[in-house]
Amino acid sequence: PRWLRTDLSEQEERNSSIIFCNFNNIQIALRVGGIHQIITRDWQDVLPLTFHEYMPVDRNLNYTLLDDGSSVCLILDVEYLLTEVLPHEFSEIQEDVQNLPFKNVEIPESLKNGTILVAEDSSSAQLYLKNFFEKLNLSFKFFEHGGPLLEYVQGISDLSLIPLIITDIEMPIISGHEVIRQLKSDSRTKHIPILVFSSMTNDQSRKAVKELGADGFVGKRSVEQMLKQLVATARIPLASSFS
Known part of the structure; x- marks a missing residue:
């Protein structure tokens, strides 16, 4: 907790616990004072x-x-917390967006002619994606969680206008898991490619969304991988973007 300008006594350190998680392919350890339940x-x-x-x-x-x-x-929201603690990670991502050679990438016509829908509750991730899409001259629409996105999709008569849906996993009210489950279980929407965009990059997260029917997965740290997955997933079912 040094970044919080908090010093722990030896007794507090002995009584504390450390929780490990995988954040954007980085192993993060969080020390907590105790676990109640x-x-x-x-x-x-x-x-x-x-x-x-x-x-x-x-x-x-x-x-x-x-x-x-x-x-x-x-x-x-641990993702937001880590964004505050590790701001350099996200500033580097923004720099990568500006430096990536987008002109050398062949963008599918479906992406050029439609609007990409994004369920993402992180403001930093939204900013990253906004810059990313604008560099590619792609149309996009953000939703704070899966609920408004699902309502929006159900209200569209011409689903060919939605070439791709990108969703985070960890969102309140309607999670990315529920977005995938509902869209892939509906005969009207199951053909729409879904790319999962998440900081939870462990194998369990990848396996869970793949089993639900997601067409691709990318972490929030690699701009180059995001570009590759964006193109590959938009071409589903011609190719699978899951490795």
């Missing part, structure tokens, strides 16, 4: 923090209820 929740049970008038509405804080149905558990 471990619970499992579906993403539809994770809601934005808008329930109390005295609490600031913060898109980076969510909540869920504990098993007793009344106790509230606040959920910190």
Whole structure:
């Protein structure tokens, strides 16, 4: 916790625990003061923090209820936290976007003629994608989570105007998993290629979305891989972008 300007005593260090996670192919360790309880929740049970008038509405804080149905558990968006802790990671990505030789890439006509839909609740990731798409002169539309995206798709009569859907996995209310499940189980929308765009780059995450029917997966750190996956996934079913 040094970056929080907090020093721990020897006793506090002994009582603390370290949680490991994979963030954009980087192994991250988070030290926590203690673990009260471990619970499992579906993403539809994770809601934005808008329930109390005295609490600031913060898109980076969510909540869920504990098993007793009344106790509230606040959920910190670790991706946002790590963005604040590791700003150089994202500034380097933005630089990579500017330096990538886009002119040498053949963009499928479907991407040029349609609008890419993106479900992404991270402002830093949205900025990255915005710059990325603008460099390619592609049309795009952002949604804060999967719910508005699904509603938008259902309201479109000509689905050929949607050449590709990009979704994060970890989003409150409607997660990327639910986006994939609903679209791929609907005969009207199952043909639309879906590219998962996530910081959770472990093998379990990749396997889970592939089993649900996602057509491609890319981490949020590699601009070059994003470009390759964008093109490959848009050409589904001619090629599979899963390795």
